[in-house]
C-alpha cells in the first residue's frame with residue numbers, strides 16, 4: 001500500500017475525530033501492537049469497551065462459531081443467542097425485560113422514549129428530564145440534547161425539549177428542578193466523560209427518593225460504569241440504589257456494537273409491537289460475544305479481583321499524587337474507572353505516555369482517565385506508574 005491507512009482516513013473519512021498518529025494492527029489482553037511493530041499497554045480499552053481484553057479467546061471463538069452458522073435474520077424472528085443474553089442480564093439485575101440495540105446513544109434514545117411514554121401514561125403528559133452538568137449521553141439529537149456539555153451541542157439547535165441541567169452531586173438542585181412536568185431523571189452513577197466524578201454520599205439515594213415522591217423514572221446510564229467497570233456488575237449495585245431503567249452498551253459485547261435498555265415490568269410494558277425497533281439489534285454474532293462477556297463477568301471471583309486490582313491502582317495513583325503535589329490536583333476511582341486530575345493540560349502528557357508505550361486518555365482537558373481491560377495485572381499497573389512518574393517529574397508542555 002503506497003498511501004498509509006492514516007493518510008487515507010484523513011483524506012476520505014469525515015473529520016470528526018482528533019486522532020492520534022498511530023495505526024493499531026493487533027491486540028492481545030492489555031497489549032496493542034502498531035503497524036511499526038511497537039507494543040503498547042492499553043489503559044483505555046477502546047473507551048471502556050474491551051473489558052475482557054483484546055482478542056479474548058472465548059469471545060473470538062464464540063464470534064467465529066456463530067458467524068459460520070447464522071449472522072442475521074432480523075427481530076421479526078427468534079434467535080438463540082439473544083435468549084441467552086436476555087436471561088443473563090435479567091437474572092443479574094433489577095430489570096424484568098430488556099430491549100437490545102447497537103450503541104450507547106441508541107440505548108439512551110430507547111430509555112428517553114420510555115420516559116416519554118411514562119409521562120404520557122402516568123404523569124399527564126410530563127416530558128421534562130432532569131440531567132447532570134458534565135454528563136455524556138451520546139451524539140444523536142435527543143442524547144446530545146440530554147448531554148450536560150455545551151460543546152457537544154454547538155450548531156445543532158433547536159435541541160430536543162426539555163432537559164433541565166443540574167450540578168452532579170447537588171441534591172438540592174435536583175429537588176428544585178422537579179415539578180409536575182418532570183417524567184424522569186437521567187444520570188450516570190459515576191461521570192465518565194465528565195472526568196471520573198464519584199457522587200457524594202446519599203446523592204443517588206436522594207434522587208431515588210425524589211423520583212418516588214414525584215412518580216418519575218430514575219434512569220441510570222451505565223454505558224461506561226456498567227459491566228464490571230467499577231468492580232460491581234453494575235455500578236448502582238455498589239451504591240445500593242436501584243433505578244427503574246438502566247442503559248448499557250460499550251463493554252456488552254467486548255467490542256462488537258451492542259446496547260441494551262433494561263427496565264422493570266411496569267415500565268417495559270409501555271413498549272408495544274411497533275413502538276420501538278431496530279434492524280441489527282441483538283444479532284446472533286453480537287449476542288454470542290455478549291453471552292461470553294456476561295458469563296465471564298459473573299463467574300466466581302472475577303469482580304472481586306477487579307475490586308482488588310482497582311484498589312491497588314488507586315493506591316498507586318495516590319502515592320504519585322503525594323510525590324508530585326504541584327502537578328497532581330487529585331485522584332479518584334472506583335474499581336477500574338480511575339482519574340488523575342492535573343493542574344495543567346493533559347494532552348501533552350498523553351502524547352508522551354504514548355511514546356513510552358502506554359495508551360491513556362484525557363477528558364475534561366486536565367483529567368487523565370484510566371479504563372484498562374478488567375484483566376489488567378498489578379505488574380502492568382506498575383509499568384504504567386513508572387512511566388507516569390517519569391512524565392510527572394518533568395511534565396511536557398507541548
Ligand SMILES: *Cc1c(COP(=O)(O)O)cnc(C)c1O
Pocket residue numbers: 102103104105106108136137138139188192193221222223224225249250
Ligand atoms: C460512550 C457513552 C455513551 C454513548 O455511547 P455510544 O455507543 O458512543 O453512542 C453514552 N453514555 C455514556 C455514559 C457513555 O460513556
